[in-house]
Amino acid sequence: MKLLNTRALVLRSQPLGERDRLLSLLTWERGKLSAVAPGARKIKSKLAAGVDYFTCGSFLLHQGKSLYTVNQLEIETNFSRIGENIKDYAYGMYFAELAEKLLEEGESYPDVFDLLLSCWGHLLDKKADRDVLARFFELRILSILGYHPHFQDCLYCGDQLGPFFWNYSSGGVFCGKCRPGEEVVFPFSRGTHALAVRLLSLFPGKIANIRAADLQKKELQDFTWHFLQYWTAAGHLKGLSFLAKVNNSEGDKKAGNAPE
Amino acid sequence: MLFSPAITRLVDVFRRLPGIGPKTALRLVFFVLSMEKEEVEEMARALVDAKRRVKHCARCRNLTEQDICSVCRDERRDQSLLCVVQEPRDMMVIEKTGQFKGLYFILHGALSPVEGFGPEELKIPDLLQLMKTGGVKEVIIATNPNVEGDATAFYIAGAARPLGIMVSRIGFGLPVGGDLEYADELTMTRALEGRREI
Ligand SMILES: [Zn+2]
Ligand SMILES: [Zn+2]
Numbered sequence: 001m002k003l004l005n006t007r008a009l010v011l012r013s014q015p016l017g018e019r020d021r022l023l024s025l026l027t028w029e030r031g032k033l034s035a036v037a038p039g040a041r042k043i044k045s046k047l048a049a050g051v052d053y054f055t056c057g058s059f060l061l062h063q064g065k066s067l068y069t070v071n072q073l074e075i076e077t078n079f080s081r082i083g084e085n086i087k088d089y090a091y092g093m094y095f096a097e098l099a100e101k102l103l104e105e106g107e108s109y110p111d112v113f114d115l116l117l118s119c120w121g122h123l124l125d126k127k128a129d130r131d132v133l134a135r136f137f138e139l140r141i142l143s144i145l146g147y148h149p150h151f152q153d154c155l156y157c158g159d160q161l162g163p164f165f166w167n168y169s170s171g172g173v174f175c176g177k178c179r180p181g182e183e184v185v186f187p188f189s190r191g192t193h194a195l196a197v198r199l200l201s202l203f204p205g206k207i208a209n210i211r212a213a214d215l216q217k218k219e220l221q222d223f224t225w226h227f228l229q230y231w232t233a234a235g236h237l238k239g240l241s242f243l244a245k246v247n248n249s250e251g252d253k254k255a256g257n258a259p260e
Numbered sequence: 261m262l263f264s265p266a267i268t269r270l271v272d273v274f275r276r277l278p279g280i281g282p283k284t285a286l287r288l289v290f291f292v293l294s295m296e297k298e299e300v301e302e303m304a305r306a307l308v309d310a311k312r313r314v315k316h317c318a319r320c321r322n323l324t325e326q327d328i329c330s331v332c333r334d335e336r337r338d339q340s341l342l343c344v345v346q347e348p349r350d351m352m353v354i355e356k357t358g359q360f361k362g363l364y365f366i367l368h369g370a371l372s373p374v375e376g377f378g379p380e381e382l383k384i385p386d387l388l389q390l391m392k393t394g395g396v397k398e399v400i401i402a403t404n405p406n407v408e409g410d411a412t413a414f415y416i417a418g419a420a421r422p423l424g425i426m427v428s429r430i431g432f433g434l435p436v437g438g439d440l441e442y443a444d445e446l447t448m449t450r451a452l453e454g455r456r457e458i
Contacts, residue, residue, distance in 0.1 A: 012374070014374070015439070017279050018279060041439045041442065042439075042442050043439065043440070043442045043443045043444075043447060044447075048406075052406050052407045053406075053407040053408075054407055080407050080410065083407050083408075083410045083411035083414060084410075084411075084414045085414070086371065086411065086414070086415045086418075089371070089407075089411040090373060093373045093374070094373065097373065097374075238373045238374060238376060239373045241373070241376065242371075242372075242373035242376070242378055243373075245378025245379065245380065245381075246378060246379065248378075248380075249378065249379040249380060249384075249385070
């Protein structure tokens with residue numbers, strides 16, 4: 001019998017039939033893998049609490065032909081209180097979704113494991129600006145996986161002063177002189193540039209100290225979201241659609257269209 | 261091809277049902293084919309008929325054939341007490357306990373990026389409208405005791421608080437992570453009794 005004892009983060013947890021749950025786990029040793037948690041839909045299941053979203057646990061897995069099965073688990077950290085704020089919830093789920101979509105099976109990603117663990121932790125203790133944290137997560141997972149967005153200087157001439165711009169296919173920023181003639185380009189202001197450079201090299205523990213203006217957050221978000229779409233196979237990101245829905249319904253409230 | 265086009269088509273139809281894989285679908289198809297013609301016609305009619313008649317109650321979104329369901333029309337029920345559940349079957353579990361005499365609101369899901377359910381999809385604005393104008397004094401949130409159910413509960417509680425409505429969450433006796441539809445009556449009764457304000 002092949003057993004694997006590993007730390008793991010729950011990336012996805014879906015009902016499977018009437019009794020079980022199907023998990024996507026990010027394990028320390030073997031990276032991303034799929035596992036069945038037998039009986040975890042039952043209200044009295046011993047596994048149920050540990051196979052939900054926002055969990056870091058120590059899992060004993062049995063390796064079957066196509067899937068692993070959860071034999072036992074012990075919860076190490078439960079981040080479920082992230083769900084107490086709807087935007088933290090949206091971002092926490094988005095981080096897991098991004099990891100689940102960008103990682104290949106059969107390869108280990110200890111750096112992504114640590115990144116996700118620390119970002120869930122930051123969502124939970126609420127000291128970091130959640131939008132800045134989200135950009136940090138995106139830039140760092142991209143760079144760990146080898147899609148290193150180029151911010152240091154102009155992609156074409158090495159100009160370091162800016163102002164900089166980017167377009168869908170640039171993979172980084174370029175200066176005003178090197179800007180391609182006919183194409184649509186987007187601004188990347190000096191403050192945004194400084195923020196992006198900082199986030200790429202920041203020690204995760206320092207993220208709570210970073211503040212950014214709305215314009216910077218918006219410009220960097222536009223960049224990372226388009227970068228993800230153009231350069232990776234992430235495809236439609238449900239976490240981002242959900243965030244937009246939440247923001248919309250908040251907008252309705254402010255406009256007086258909905259009760260509160 | 262091993263089976264006729266009609267059989268293949270029916271297998272595909274059955275496979276759209278939850279929890280039905282290709283083998284089970286094929287078994288169901290063989291069973292249907294072994295039934296009397298009248299029985300099969302009755303079955304098909306029942307499907308279409310149910311789909312045509314059943315809709316969401318305009319007040320609580322329970323499944324009903326009327327505009328307002330029989331629970332909402334029952335005058336003996338306490339209008340000031342509202343229980344929010346994810347699914348109609350969760351409401352049935354609570355009804356079976358006989359412990360709850362208020363009215364319900366059924367979300368038909370939980371706030372979930374994975375399912376694509378935001379506040380609008382769950383008709384949470386309608387729920388808030390009901391809290392504002394329906395004489396509701398206390399709301400008990402009985403969503404599933406897992407991350408998605410909790411996030412939904414906190415979101416609703418946050419929106420209800422400014423309305424001066426007391427909001428509680430069922431809890432005691434419910435372990436974390438499972439689905440409410442599998443709770444027995446005793447567990448559910450204790451969960452209702454052990455609700456806590458959030
Ligand atoms: Zn240049
Ligand atoms: Zn009703």
